[in-house]
Amino acid sequence: MHEHEHAEEASRRGVTTRTMEIAVAVAILLLGVLVSWDSHRIGSGWADDGPQAGYFPFYVGLILCASSLWTLLQTLLSGKGDGGIFVTYRKLRLVMSVFIPSAIYVTAIYFIGIYVASAIFIGAFMYWHGRFPWLKIILVSVIVPVSMFLMFEVWFLVPLPKGPLEALIGY
Amino acid sequence: MEDFSSLMQGFTVALTFHNLLFMLVGILLGVLIGVLPGLGGANGVAILLPLTFTMPPTSAIIMLSCIYWGALFGGAITSILFNIPGEPWSVATTFDGHPMAKSGRAGEALTAAFTSSFVGALVAVIVITFLAPLVARFSLRFGPPEFFAVQLLTFCSFVGLGKGHPAKTIAAMMLGFALAAVGLDTVTGTLRMTFGFTDLLRGFDFLIAVIGLFGIGEILLTMEEGLAFKGVHARINPRVVLQTWAQLPKYWMTALRATLIGCWMGITPGGATPASFMSYGIAKRFSKNGEKFGTGEIEGVVAPETAAHAAGTSALLPMLTLGIPGSPTAAVLLGGLLIWGLQPGPLLFVEQKDFVWGLIASMYLGNIAGLIIVLTTVPWWAAILRVPFSIIAPIIVVICAVGAYTVHNAMLDVVLMLVFGIVGYLFKKLDYPLAPMVLALVLGDMAESSFRQSMLLSRGELSIFWSNGLVGSICGLAMLMLFWPVISKLLQRLRSGNNDLDEARPVE
Numbered sequence: 163m164h165e166h167e168h169a170e171e172a173s174r175r176g177v178t179t180r181t182m183e184i185a186v187a188v189a190i191l192l193l194g195v196l197v198s199w200d201s202h203r204i205g206s207g208w209a210d211d212g213p214q215a216g217y218f219p220f221y222v223g224l225i226l227c228a229s230s231l232w233t234l235l236q237t238l239l240s241g242k243g244d245g246g247i248f249v250t251y252r253k254l255r256l257v258m259s260v261f262i263p264s265a266i267y268v269t270a271i272y273f274i275g276i277y278v279a280s281a282i283f284i285g286a287f288m289y290w291h292g293r294f295p296w297l298k299i300i301l302v303s304v305i306v307p308v309s310m311f312l313m314f315e316v317w318f319l320v321p322l323p324k325g326p327l328e329a330l331i332g333y
Numbered sequence: 334m335e336d337f338s339s340l341m342q343g344f345t346v347a348l349t350f351h352n353l354l355f356m357l358v359g360i361l362l363g364v365l366i367g368v369l370p371g372l373g374g375a376n377g378v379a380i381l382l383p384l385t386f387t388m389p390p391t392s393a394i395i396m397l398s399c400i401y402w403g404a405l406f407g408g409a410i411t412s413i414l415f416n417i418p419g420e421p422w423s424v425a426t427t428f429d430g431h432p433m434a435k436s437g438r439a440g441e442a443l444t445a446a447f448t449s450s451f452v453g454a455l456v457a458v459i460v461i462t463f464l465a466p467l468v469a470r471f472s473l474r475f476g477p478p479e480f481f482a483v484q485l486l487t488f489c490s491f492v493g494l495g496k497g498h499p500a501k502t503i504a505a506m507m508l509g510f511a512l513a514a515v516g517l518d519t520v521t522g523t524l525r526m527t528f529g530f531t532d533l534l535r536g537f538d539f540l541i542a543v544i545g546l547f548g549i550g551e552i553l554l555t556m557e558e559g560l561a562f563k564g565v566h567a568r569i570n571p572r573v574v575l576q577t578w579a580q581l582p583k584y585w586m587t588a589l590r591a592t593l594i595g596c597w598m599g600i601t602p603g604g605a606t607p608a609s610f611m612s613y614g615i616a617k618r619f620s621k622n623g624e625k626f627g628t629g630e631i632e633g634v635v636a637p638e639t640a641a642h643a644a645g646t647s648a649l650l651p652m653l654t655l656g657i658p659g660s661p662t663a664a665v666l667l668g669g670l671l672i673w674g675l676q677p678g679p680l681l682f683v684e685q686k687d688f689v690w691g692l693i694a695s696m697y698l699g700n701i702a703g704l705i706i707v708l709t710t711v712p713w714w715a716a717i718l719r720v721p722f723s724i725i726a727p728i729i730v731v732i733c734a735v736g737a738y739t740v741h742n743a744m745l746d747v748v749l750m751l752v753f754g755i756v757g758y759l760f761k762k763l764d765y766p767l768a769p770m771v772l773a774l775v776l777g778d779m780a781e782s783s784f785r786q787s788m789l790l791s792r793g794e795l796s797i798f799w800s801n802g803l804v805g806s807i808c809g810l811a812m813l814m815l816f817w818p819v820i821s822k823l824l825q826r827l828r829s830g831n832n833d834l835d836e837a838r839p840v841e
Contacts (some may be wrong), residue, residue, distance in 0.1 A: 216525065272744060292724065
């Protein structure tokens, strides 16, 4: 019973919407400052030949700041726990279990090319999330990159990033 | 009559074997995209756009717009059978569509959805056929201030018509404008916001943003919601189709209202999603069976589907005539036009007659073909959805990566796609609307250059934006839209104030 309550509480814990709301608003505010500042640097006024390059973005930056301040103030002024949970830690882990492999996949494309990276990515994903039989994993993770290869390199002649394996077969 | 003969000319362009083939491929790809979570009309078209660079523009746009129709049809399949909206605009379809499917009326619900989508689209295409040349002719008189005013109206409409908080809508929009400004300023040759990174010289391509925001963001969201695809089996046989068709005419009033809402929301950039919700809400209020909505009313399927398709289709009208897209997907198509070297706007109707009318003719044909295809192939699409998400998800990530890379053959874009994916996830969860951001990113340069040209004309006086009746009234309308959230609140308070008085009065 006690344990059950404990587990239930754990499943409800997470980042609050309020925290995220504030974090995103602050990030946008900083971006707004950056945009205005850089536009001011290159000139946001009026030159002999018309508006300077920073004229338009300068005001875009200002409005960006104003709108994020609006959201920020509204979030800060509206009482504490009314927004609820943005994402529970359990769900965050699920999201990260997609995002982190994707990030690794993108990094891997630099080194081993997109086809091999895709095969490994699809295979690993299927193994971790689906626990499929090996035959199925190998089948899917080979067929997809191979058909991609045929489509892009052979039929449409659109070159994608390639690595050592493709170099071996002459591409 | 001149337009009619142009349309007939258009049919001869669209009816070549090649273009019909592209149409078919487009519809099939579109339905597939619409059915799969994480791939939608906007990013589906964005991913396939680079493959069409070598095709003749007319064939390319026919195929891409057919992908769009297909995606509109496909969204309904997942909503009804799986209770998972494949597209945001088919969320409202789940309310009554899925209960219908669960009570064994899946075939009926699907037929109703497809047919009303078709009707909505058809009316919208007819509207485009007759209205577009008029709008194009009228807007030939537009100068830079007028163009900027129309763009202002577009963006202010997002604030006024959107469901999100005005501050968030404005923030998302300005973020789009800021991203659009990054890179080389073509007028003065100054580098803007590159902070010394040469890779940023090119600026941010909106295709990358679309693929990241809608593709990767959607995958992350879907993952979070857990993935139990529990579907209802469906088979459509001709008898069910005919039976459903026989009872559909009863709902002509609902369909008419939905079409009007859809066309209005599509032309002003409200978009298909709000249109479908609005139409569902209004149908519920006006219908005799209003209180039964949500339990499996066929009317509750007709209303959102008609509106979504009408909006999705009519979003192409401002894109073709003014160069201002009414929806993210229309924005991607607009980006395609620019890449093919076609300048959207009023002159397109004068200079590229074959292209414009070929496209409009293909809208008629594409929707007819789409209706037939989806009615006959539903079981296959449903089977695709039974493929576990742990196989589909990595494949979609791979497709997105390929799509992002092929835009400029740059690895940085693939990394940016991931960043936009996180932004999309956060924004979706915090109710920042994505559509204004994408549109601002697409239109940023255009809006800025018309603003600058106006400023040059007036030597920096903002008064040029109300210097004549035309530009003044567009700007006035824009301001009305911008402050609509405040105005409507005031009106509501006034009205409820009166009500308070009424209630305070003694009853006897």
